[in-house]
Amino acid sequence: MSWMFDNVGRLMARLQKPANRSEPFTQNDPKALRDTLRRGDVLLVEGKSRISGGIKYLTQSTWSHSALYVGPMASAATEGEPHVLIEANIDEGVVSAPLSKYLHCQTRICRPVGLSQADCEEVCRYACERIGLGYDFKNVIDQMRYLFPWPVTQRRRRRAIALGSGDPSRIICSSLIAQAFDAVRYPILPKITRVESQTAQREIAEIRHSSLYAPRDFDISPYFMIVKPTLARGFNYKDMVWADLPQDHTAQLTLAPEIEVPIAEAACAGVPG
Numbered sequence: 001m002s003w004m005f006d007n008v009g010r011l012m013a014r015l016q017k018p019a020n021r022s023e024p025f026t027q028n029d030p031k032a033l034r035d036t037l038r039r040g041d042v043l044l045v046e047g048k049s050r051i052s053g054g055i056k057y058l059t060q061s062t063w064s065h066s067a068l069y070v071g072p073m074a075s076a077a078t079e080g081e082p083h084v085l086i087e088a089n090i091d092e093g094v095v096s097a098p099l100s101k102y103l104h105c106q107t108r109i110c111r112p113v114g115l116s117q118a119d120c121e122e123v124c125r126y127a128c129e130r131i132g133l134g135y136d137f138k139n140v141i142d143q144m145r146y147l148f149p150w151p152v153t154q155r156r157r158r159r160a161i162a163l164g165s166g167d168p169s170r171i172i173c174s175s176l177i178a179q180a181f182d183a184v185r186y187p188i189l190p191k192i193t194r195v196e197s198q199t200a201q202r203e204i205a206e207i208r209h210s211s212l213y214a215p216r217d218f219d220i221s222p223y224f225m226i227v228k229p230t231l232a233r234g235f236n237y238k239d240m241v242w243a244d245l246p247q248d249h250t251a252q253l254t255l256a257p258e259i260e261v262p263i264a265e266a267a268c269a270g271v272p273g
Helices: 002-014 030-036 050-059 117-128 137-147 154-160 173-182 216-220 247-258 263-269
Strands: 042-046 065-078 081-089 093-097 106-112 191-196 201-206 224-227
Touching (some): 042 216, 081 117, 106 216, 117 173
Antiparallel strands (some): 042 106
16 A cells, blocks of 8 residues: 555645745744754744645644754755754655755744753654654545544544554654654643542543644644744834834834923823823
8 A cells, every 4th residue: 555655645745836925924034043943942834835735724723844943963964054953744754954944934933841951852862863764645644534524523533544654664744743752751732631539630641642743733732832033032112113104203212211201291292191
């Protein structure tokens, strides 16, 4: 059956071509993104290809791809730029990539809260050691079958599908990252069972199978913090320059808090007293 999924994979690779040339709603600041990312961060990407559109539709999410930030890799670079991401993509399988690959895309940083330094190193090492694995096309097909709104219950759909090819040499992007965090028992969206006892109530966590994860799960996980480079570097709305205001008036707005205005003059100027 592997030949059939390889053929499907080639078809899916052709669907990787951009469906449109639209620019992201907000442009990425390359320096801000580089300065903000830390080892162990998950970078979510809003892809523009046709297959990305399908993933976003089925998952009801903005994000169609995920990559793990591991920091500069000494042995990998593109035109002098070090590779800092580990990802699994349809064209190449598990590879490393430079950050510039996604500067033209809408992105989001998801940071694991409280992850120890030792566990962070283990997560990054786990992902790096998977470089060279193939892409699991059957996993993508199974996810589509699971997420597509068939007129049956979710539990029956879960039972009706196999979780990927079962081949340890093949994987998808979100599964790769999920497995890396599972290796150190860091939660993403575990199944929680509440156990009652005579003394207290306990919550028992159970790891979900990595093949069931989608990029959006890192976004909605209660254990990952959303980090926005603009805010992380220090944001002051008074510093913004507005197109509909004269430059000198904008400067006055910026200086306004530092200028003392007499109460009478303030009232004449329409400034609240």
